[in-house]
Amino acid sequence: FTASLLLGTTLTISSNHWIMAWAGLEINTLAILPMISKSHHPRAIEAATKYFLTQATASALLLFSSMINAWQTGQWDITQLTNPTSCLILTSAIAMKLGLVPFHFWFPEVLQGTPLTTGLLLSTLMKFPPITLLYMTSPSLNPTVLTSMAILSTALGGWMGLNQTQIRKILAFSSISHLGWMTIIISYNPKLTLLNFYLYALMTTATFLTLHSTKASKLSTLMTTWTKAPALNAALLLTLLSLAGLPPLTGFLPKWLIIQELTKQDMA
């Protein structure tokens, strides 16, 4: 299943025809579904179902948008997405795939239902193709829509994360808010989006793997991890702070650059 995942991702990334991109995304979805529902726990099944439904909708919308564009402009090139309607539909499709507000409702529950490693894959690897598509089509996307979705994501991710006790849900919301940061800068400086994504992927990988090794899934479990592996716990502390974006740590870098870019664009 991992192989098919990798296949799907590579396919999407390296394509410049919409059908290929769509196919890659479908392969990804299908491949990850059994991984989510590996444990046959009802919650996992529920998560898989939710995931499938949302992702299917998103892929359909993607196809739809590329077809409208093809109908209007007569070509299937990814970077040449010029029709406004199809841009909008594409934006919402990718938002659904990524988990941006208002299309984010599936994300926390799906992440909650998956084992930690699969959750990691969900957060990082599965985000990669959609972000690539966004990157490739960024010049023609509507900034207003993107900005509003991004701001809502950041805010909502923060607020929701406050009231959680399950670590995976917290991580889901942190992912949502990071995605917000990534999206806000994409119309102005897409490279920063990529930077943000890479750093985020790094930090989340670290967090997920730490949590996986200590088998902590709730906050209450997290309290007692220090007895199992004290050094790891300290490392987790630093990583979490970095995720939060505290200045001397790496997580601050993308935030700083994004804000700088936004001020140049007269927005912050």
Added chain:
Amino acid sequence: MDLSLVLNTFTLLTLTTLSTPIIFPLLSDSLKNTPSTITNTVKASFLISLIPMTIHIHSGSESLITLWEWKFIMTFKIPISLKLDFYSLTFLPIALFVSWSILQFATWYMASDPHATKFFTYLLLFLIAMLTLIVANNLFVLFIGWEGVGVMSFLLISWWHGRAEANTAALQAILYNRVGDVGLILCLAWLAYTTNTWEIQQLNSPHQTPTLPLLGLILAATGKSAQFGLHPWLPAAMEGPTPVSALLHSSTMVVAGIFLLIRTHPLLSSNQTAMTTCLCLGALSTLFAATCALTQNDIKKIIAFSTSSQLGLMMVTIGLNLPQLAFLHISTHAFFKAMLFLCSGSIIHNLNGEQDIRKMGGLQKMLPTTTSCLTIGNLALMGTPFLAGFYSKDQIIECLNTSYLNSWALILTLLATSFTAVYTIRMTVLVQTGFTRIPPLTPMNENNPAITSPITRLALGSIMAGLLITSYITPTKTPPMTMPLSIKITALVITILGIIIALELSKLTQTLILTKQTPLYNFSTSLGYFNLLTHRLTTKTLLTGGQNIASHLVDLSWYKLLGPEGLANLQLTTTKTITTLHSGLIKAYLSSFALSLLIILMSAH
């Protein structure tokens, strides 16, 4: 012979002689002070200071000595300079004479005190601070002296610090003085800001000075000279030993406020509001103090209130635009007030600590020197013709009568003058005449020259000083020469009226009728309810206000509502609302997706 050089040299010599008892013990262990050495130092200082005064009277030479310039800020110079003009050169010998007599008296009064030398050192420090204030040309140096006398007053009033009332009284003195200091600092700040100098000889305003700094000055004088409003500390300051009361609270410190007003007179004279304030404040103070003195039973308190009343009279003189006359009254008042205090001190010690005049009587036969000097002092206080008080007091009342100013102030002052006569005669009658009411076995004698010579010296001063000063000094403003007969003898008539009333009232003590508690009597006895009203109310309000601010405002509202907790609470409401939105139902989610998609498509077209 260069007269100005002699003038300067001898003044500086005076001041240095005074500071020797402070410096010498620090230099060597064998040069310790004793009360008698300090007394002799002050006597020597006095004799030296007579020379500059004579030079001034002879040739009218004044001088300005600049010692050092404190270059703290480059654009604002603070030269430490001494101004030796009429006021300072005349007051210097007077202050030193009075201090010498008091110190000599104190060698007897404080003989049984274990820390007598420290007491004398404190008195000397006070004297130095006072003289700094007098000769200062720069308001900054004056302020140093001002604060110095305040601090020394605090230390001296609480000399018997085991006594709770003494400590309270000292605190009162400091607090009330501090409130006055605010006014002085306000004026200093204004001067530095507008005229860029603190020198007294540069204090000239051709046009009107704004009222605010002048009110600050008047506030300072109110605090220091115990005018109405900041007055309770003066009667309370009688907790200190009698030499302290004699030196500080009769002749020198309390006139510091009036002296400040005399020095800054060029600023004050142009502003009518300030003048009227002085006038009315002074009139009010003098009447209030005289009223309170009517029913006091403690001999020192009676004299304290009479000081307060005379200070009010000095303030009235300032308000009449007659600084020189006020200074004259300061000088003459110093003599007889100090003498009154010394006499009362002698009486108190001889009666083994008794201060209540209802328990004294018939002392004329037992303490002849003391009581005769007491009588002289009282007559001088009342303004008996040709004693010292007459020259200043009578002239003040004449000027008040013939001026076209406030008649309310005039009436109050005249009333106060008659009250002065009343309580003075009351005190004299109860203390000196009649049957004696003291405990039988009280040994008393006044054979010690340490008692008799200061008192007689001051008595001589009380008689001669008025004559001497007025003969030798030409007044800067011509006193009113012509006035109707009734105006001329007003002061005299009122005083005699007061005497008659007092003699009538004093007969009550021999008839043994219990005095009824009428409201008027209560007003006078409880010092006009002022202490009762203000001391509790103001302090309680301020302290509870402070506590409210600290606990309610800072702790409860800022930290809880607006600060950290408030922010947290804000997030909490939003979080709760949003959590309920995430229900977990996929149908709801998908429908919300569809809705959002529609909205996006709609909004973009």
